[in-house]
Amino acid sequence: RSRPHDKRVLVIGLGRFGSSLALELVAHGWEVLGMDSNPRLVQAFSESLTHTVVADATDDEALRQIGAHEFTRAVVAIGTHLEESILASSLLVDMGVPHIWAKATSRRHGRILQQIGAHHVVLPEHDMGERVAHLVSGRMLDYV
């Protein structure tokens, strides 16, 4: 495990998933560098995140310029753009980022991310579907 005092995270992709995650981390006292290739999204979160940058996560040089290789933790919150997700994750793996979380939109996508070396693969729709099933079936109710 990394040092607990290192509370810095790189979040790539500020869509619904990435922005929620980034804001939650900031609320818990983490220093978040939010990155997206869409300048409008970056502008929208420039006040609420610690740092924001417009950059292409599939560009090795751009990643190095923002110091991606110096992070202990990074999240690839790109889903729909499969190729971008795979390329960005693979670059972070090459850079030796020790803890990479990557979002997948399907089990097959998740499998590829795992194969290229992402340490944690998250499947938000699948996980949330299972969670809601527990709620629907009442299994998470506390019977008092």
Ligand code: ATP
């Ligand atoms: P959501 O979290 O909203 O469900 P999604 O799963 O549909 O998003 P995408 O739309 O593919 O995922 O990507 C999420 C964000 O990542 C978008 O804001 C997009 O601009 C950004 N993004 C996509 N490709 C790149 C890239 N190469 N570099 C930086 N950001 C990128």
